Amino acid sequence: MSQVTVTEHLLLHQQKSPAATGVFTQLLYDLILSAKLISRSVNKAGLLDVLGETGETNVQGEKVQKLDEYANSVLIHRMERSGALCMMASEENADVIVVSDRFERGDYILIFDPLDGSSNIDVNVNVGTIFSIHKRESGKKGDPGLEDILQPGDRQVAAGYFLYGPSTMMVYTTGFGVHGFTLDPSVGEFLLSHPNMTIPERGKIYSVNEGNYPLWDDKTKSAINHFKSFDNWRSSPYSARYVGSLVADFHRTLLYGGIFAYPRNYKKTGQGEGKLRLLCEAAPLAFVAEQAGGKAIDGTRRIMEIVPEQLHERVPLFIGSRGDVDDVAGFLA
Ligand code: AHM
Ligand code: MG
Numbered sequence: 001m002s003q004v005t006v007t008e009h010l011l012l013h014q015q016k017s018p019a020a021t022g023v024f025t026q027l028l029y030d031l032i033l034s035a036k037l038i039s040r041s042v043n044k045a046g047l048l049d050v051l052g053e054t055g056e057t058n059v060q061g062e063k064v065q066k067l068d069e070y071a072n073s074v075l076i077h078r079m080e081r082s083g084a085l086c087m088m089a090s091e092e093n094a095d096v097i098v099v100s101d102r103f104e105r106g107d108y109i110l111i112f113d114p115l116d117g118s119s120n121i122d123v124n125v126n127v128g129t130i131f132s133i134h135k136r137e138s139g140k141k142g143d144p145g146l147e148d149i150l151q152p153g154d155r156q157v158a159a160g161y162f163l164y165g166p167s168t169m170m171v172y173t174t175g176f177g178v179h180g181f182t183l184d185p186s187v188g189e190f191l192l193s194h195p196n197m198t199i200p201e202r203g204k205i206y207s208v209n210e211g212n213y214p215l216w217d218d219k220t221k222s223a224i225n226h227f228k229s230f231d232n233w234r235s236s237p238y239s240a241r242y243v244g245s246l247v248a249d250f251h252r253t254l255l256y257g258g259i260f261a262y263p264r265n266y267k268k269t270g271q272g273e274g275k276l277r278l279l280c281e282a283a284p285l286a287f288v289a290e291q292a293g294g295k296a297i298d299g300t301r302r303i304m305e306i307v308p309e310q311l312h313e314r315v316p317l318f319i320g321s322r323g324d325v326d327d328v329a330g331f332l333a
Contacts, residue, residue, distance in 0.1 A: 004192040006032060006170060006181050023106050024157070027084035027133070031110075032190060034078045035129055035162040035170065038071045038115070039183060042164040045121055067121055068092065071114035071129065084108045086136055087144040089311055091116075091280045096146055096311065108157070109134040109149055113280040116161075117245025126165040128247025132284035133158040146311060153283030153304035160288060161247045171197070171251065173291040178254070199294035202323040203258025206238045207249045215265035217272070220299075223331035224261065233323065246276065250285050250319065254292055259320040259328065264299070274298070274316035278308050282317045295325035299332040 004012070007025055045067060072092040079085055080097075083104035088097040091113040099105050111132040120127055135157050136148050153159075160172025168183035170190045180194025206227040213221065227238040238258065243249050246260075253260045266272040276282050286296030286303035296303040296319040306315065318328045 002192045002195075005189050006172075006192075009179060009181075009192055010174070023084045024108070027079075027082050027106075027108055027110070028158075030078050030082040030084075031075075031131060032170065034075045035168070036183070036188065037074050037078075038129060039162070039164050039168040041067060041070055042115075042121070042127060046124065066118075067127075068115040068118040075112055075114050075129075079110055082106075085110050087149060088112070089149055089279065090114055091277060091312075094312075096144075096149055098143055098145075107136045107138070109136060109144070111149065111280050111284075113277070116247050116281065117243070120243070120245050126163060126243060126245050126248040128164060128245060128251075129162040130247060130281055130284050131158075131160060131162075132156055132280065132287070149279070149311065150308045152307045153278075153286050156283065156287050159284035161250070161284070163247050163251050165248065165251075169193075169251070171254070171288060173288050175287075175291065178288050178292040197254060197292050199254055199289065199292045199321050200257030201293075201321060202233060203253070203256055203321045204234060204236075204238050205241050205252070205256055205258035206261070206324075207240070207242050207253065207258065208261040208263070209242060209244070210240070212263070212265050215267065215272075216263050217266060219332050220263045223328045224263075226327060226331065227259070227324070232327070246281060246285070250288075253320040254288070254294070257321040257324070259318060259324040261319075261328070262317045264316040274314045276314060276317050278303070278306060278313045278315045279311065282315050282319075285317075285319060289319050293322065294320055295322050296320075297325055297329055300329070 072090055080099050084106035085099050085108050086105045087109045089111045113130040115127050116130050117127045134151050158174045163169045171180045178197040180197055181190035182193040183190050226232055249260050262276050264272040264274050282303050289296045298315045318325055
């Protein structure tokens, strides 16, 4: 593994990037510090339970929080003080979080899912933090509002995720390729381990919660059946893999290729919707996927082009290898 840290990488290799400013570097630095704190707690998840069993407080006399609440509060507390942001939005908060005017404010906007896949924590399976960074339209002054955050994915300045797995990893893009870093716990730094990541053109893994099959429309059923048939490009069925943590399922898709899908589910009412959130889950991963040469669609539209109407808007998501996503698009057209 190289000895290049994330911030060095940003400064050394991406000088052309408008994102490589001092303020942005500070933002990234604080984000990384937050992730290290979250990673430390995730690693001790089993122990936290032990520490918390006598009641509401741990040995330090602090309240034992659920890990997703902890991750959320770490991010809000640290990022509010970064001096780079004017506003944040978290999957855990119903409304936008405007940076208090007690702190220095910048033009950047941070959207995050603090601990994605948190239902997997209790069974010691990978979870992650997803982030998306936008910039407020230039020239806008005063308190930012919801309209500043409802931007399409195409306007992201940077996006990525931290994966808390056997190793903790950070994968991110600023629009100049996708780069992966692995946390070396002995030095406490993320070091460049996966430069210029690319998604294979085709994969042989499909990833979807197939328990929802009866809730899909016929076109979606055909699209997923295609990967399990002999009629696909391999003339052989794909393998199925589904962690149920988006970051983990996406990370595997990025490295091995294939497709991750969370289609629209139709309930008895006939109303159908996706589960994953456009702003804090689908759009940041779509930016990473496209920068790695892959694709991300909601069935018919590029995820990156969808203009959100609500903060917690949900979308169907099909993401991964270009050829595999194109196959789905063919069925859903
Ligand atoms: P969360 O943000 O509440 O954790 O929910 C999102 C998670 C994703 O990580 C994962 O892809 C999906 O939900 C799994 O959903 P399901 O259990 O319906 O398959
Ligand atoms: Mg989530």
